[in-house]
Amino acid sequence: MNNILEARKLNKTYDIGKNNSQQVLRDVDLDISQGEFVLVMGPSGSGKSTLLYNISGMDRMTSGNVKFCGKEIAKMNEDELSKLRLTMMGFIFQQSSLLKNLSIFDNIILSAFRAKEESRQAINERATQLMEQTGILELRDNTITQASGGQLQRAAICRALINKPQIVFGDEPTGALNSKSAGEVMDILLEINQSGTTILLVTHDAKVAAKTERVLFMSDGVIAGEKQLGKCSKDKSDAKDRENELTSWLAQMGF
């Protein structure tokens, strides 16, 4: 299968004040295939979010090489990177960070207007279809104060998908949700992955992680191991087995 993303010897060092620095990523090599559902786990401070920000061009790596769809992101200027993120990547964070003064629908379509690649009608149709798919169509005209946390994360998923990205990155997208809403959001992400979008998530939640295909374990700035769980089936009959398999592997990894 084709790699959508290839990272080689990726290093990230943060400067902390005068004459002080912290190396957070250490020679990380990572390949992500088109259509994969990849998850990153590991102790707090091990570098999971830093990895996500550096492979997605949200932050600049210190050294190394990341190719996304064959393009080297370190060679791109800020405008090129911003266009890449806008048109080919989707992002979901722990807090949905939707704008307060816009309706949920307008929040979802905003980045499609910025991308300027489709007609107003096509954008509206796509937003409506995404809201329907994620079960929030009735919230179309609501503001964000008129929706629950789970509904806002569904809206954030619609926003992330509006420009038909090649990959969706999520940093703890279910971290602020109760377990029922987290499960529902994961089921939506699974459906999106099953229709072809590559997904990479960071999470602390083994139940969430067990629904994905491949789990990477980060420790002290390196990918210390990875576990192939295979594609998650729709009927969920093996959910407990997958979770047990993952938690016993994580225990072997010392987590």
Ligand SMILES: Nc1ncnc2c1ncn2[C@@H]1O[C@H](COP(=O)(O)OP(=O)(O)OP(=O)(O)O)[C@@H](O)[C@H]1O
């Ligand atoms: N912008 C920054 N400037 C300086 N240090 C940073 C910055 N961002 C992260 N760090 C440090 O880098 C290390 C790794 O942080 P990172 O957020 O990548 O870890 P993480 O594994 O995602 O942690 P968590 O699970 O707690 O979110 C931490 O020690 C953190 O304090």
